[in-house]
Amino acid sequence: MYGRMNNNIYILLFCIVFLISIITFTTIRIITDKEREFKKLPNLKAWKYISILIIVAITSFYGVEIYKSATNYGGKLAWFIERLKNERSVKFEHNNIYEFGVEGIFEDINKEHPLPKKLYMASDFDLTFNSDGIITAFDTFVYGKNAHGKEETYLIAYDKKKSQDITIIRNGYANPDYDDDKLVEPLIKTVNAIPVKQTVSKWNESKYGLVYYGKRNWGYNTEGIININEDGKEHNLEKSTSEIIGYTVSIFVPGKEKEVVPARYNLIGDPNWSKANTNPNQKSSKEKQQDLTNSKEQFYLSKEVGYKLNITDKALGSTFYSLSKTIDGGKTWEVINNDPFNGTIGSASGITFLNDKLGFLVAVRPSGTEGELYRTDDGGISFKKVNYTPREVKLDSGQSISPFDSPGMPYEKDGVFNMLVGQGSDGDYNGNSSALYQSKDKGETWEYVKEVKSS
Template sequence: MHIFRGKAKRIFRSLLTNPILIIGYWLFCYELASLCMYGRVNNNFYIFLLCIVFFISIITFTTIRIIKDREYESKKSKTWKYISIVIIVAITLFYGVEIYKSATNYGGKLAWTIERLKNERSVEFEHNNIYEYGVEGIFEDINKEYPLPKKLYMASDFKLTFNADGTITSFDTFVYGKNEDGKEETFLIAYDKNKSQDITLRLNGYADADYDEDKLVEPLIKTVNAIPVQQTVSQWNESKYGLVYYGKRNWGYNTEGIININEDGKEHKLEHAASEIIGYTVSIFVSGKEEELIPARYHLIGDPNWSKSNTTPTQDHSKEKQQELTNNNEQFFLSKEVGYRLNFVDKALGSSFYSLSMTVDGGETWEVINEDPFNGTIGGPSGITFLNDQLGFLGATRPSGNEGELYRTDDGGTTFNKVNYTPHEVKLEYTQSIISPFDSPSMPYEKDGVLNMLVGQGADGDYNSNSSALYQSKDNGETWEYVKEVTSN
């Protein structure tokens, strides 16, 4: 036994002071720290395998040598023994700290792996056909295993794709709410049919919860239940479709694609709007062809807090009500006699053509003064205003409704030029990515001799409670300078 212990100590000392083994140990620690920080298992696999083979070979070779009483390790000086120990300790401490950093405060891949193991769950996805179960089936499947708060809010948008047969192929959203004990709970929900047949659920995230009623999940579920989804997509005859829900949205007077629907599925498509169209909107579209084919944008009506949209009054309505509609997105009166009006001319592939008319007799007669004020096609007009008989502005939306443009005239509408302004960039707090969310300019207005313009986020806006960027111009709208970000509150 004494001899065995003696040889074991000699083997250990010999390995500890072997310079080749120390180099191999350093390489192993370096690759291990790299793996913990960046992942990339495939890149490091062969290096780890080589290190293991190397360690086994050195240990085997050294053990055989010591057992045969070869005095290899005894020839090494005490100084080198101490140096080798210091080197090994230094390597261990240095890379140990690096691995620790990668495992804490989301400092590396290891931290995310640990977080995923702690909080990621899989849920069997049974109700995976949107024609049969809508989106309610998604939340039912989750609720069976992980009870959801009764009142859910979205911290991000709800996006879903499905095939022509109704099979759901992907979706993702981030929802939160308070459970029965009043404790906040979050659920990052994702599904990709190509990766897994189960719903991936991540718990205990950070939602920056503000409990904004405009981001309720309930209108999404009820609206999809009312929509004849299969009938809606059959008009396009494509293989893949999408569904998106951003919460409550303000479409202004743009009626393109807007469909009012009640809980019984009765539809009423808007042709003209008598007031701003505001409501929880569920949009169904053809994936990849949003610019070509106008999405079907459904508003569930019935609850006055959920939707506000009306058709243009008929001639039987009162004169007072008609007067309220004098100035809207397509018509503007500078005075009682002088007015301007955008006229719909034609439509093709989701884009529209407009001309501009002018009246000097209070609307009795109109004369076209510009046959193409937008210099091409647009999705729809988003506003018209004239500050005097020479300076005026027109607003336009893209066919998708996600972006807008502004056009300026300084010759009374004879010619228009597109207004350019430097997009304001913001850094997202948690992803550190740079985005330019403000892309939908509204009509400029004058205050204290300066023109002001709010640039919103369009139909897809969800940054900072759908805030806007304020720009100002001191040269009648030729150039614009960013001032600050403003919220609607």
């Protein structure tokens, strides 16, 4: 933060000019009148002490600022330290998807960094590969509990253009919910069953993509859907008499998704992985919710209108997004905001729209200890950070703290907007209670109401 050239170039130039001037002036004085100069040296004792005080003051000030920039993701030094602590590299040997599927990726990682046996995705799995099967890039964010029951997270990324190694960043914040709809195992088994080379050969392109979001509900849309068993036997669906629900692995041509229908594979055999209702007119409440596929990164205002946060970049546990909108039930999406969080470092933990104009987003910091609320009143075209006065509480020791720093999704009740602000992953005050805030101006300003105990 304080070491960057563009921040301090004018100060640096001034110091250089000042230093050269002093050296020049002093040299001239010594040369022209050496005897008189040395006689005056004892009189410079006061200036010596003043100089020492100036040096100590400047050093102390910038020392404190540099320390701040090295903690809590405050500057470039903090990111360097974070990389040093948590970033690791793994040699990528099983890099041909035709031969090793995606299982080879996890096999290479497990050699040096054993992963939890049961892995969940905090973000989708994206991968690209060439026509010869060589994997060119992939990224995902996974988490799980190790043999000792401790939670572990792994941001996994690879870009052939930048390195021949897989990059792993540990100890990020994944906002874990251990939802079985986000299991990694179906991805590995499904790709093992798919004849990937045969699938892409009919498209005759130089580059292909693979994406996995976990379990998905396709409704009665059979376009591109292929049921496949573990032996690789395919069952194309021409017509569906029930909803199609499964862990779907899609293979596609990047940039031509509208022209070339992706091949969407569902592995059948395990009843928990691929389900369908026998009576399409009878749906449980859970299945109705799946129709909307609302999540922390996607929200449907109606069956036709929906909003989705798309991952555009990742770095050190942080995720950057664009915001898309659909008006045809998810068949087509249009990006309406390239940076809805305005450069915020962290990841999305919630999205909601109360009408076609008013909506909210919540981002959580990489540490998971605090979050920020964003509001739009133009349908997502722009967002502004929402500020609210932190609620201070006094501990028995007399110390004052502000434990409530992780806002939840606002909701409307009787014309009043409500929001619970929690304590984040480090919360331990009063049983991890929350603070209730209310707004009477549709979420522009918020007032503290009361403390709410966790149920």
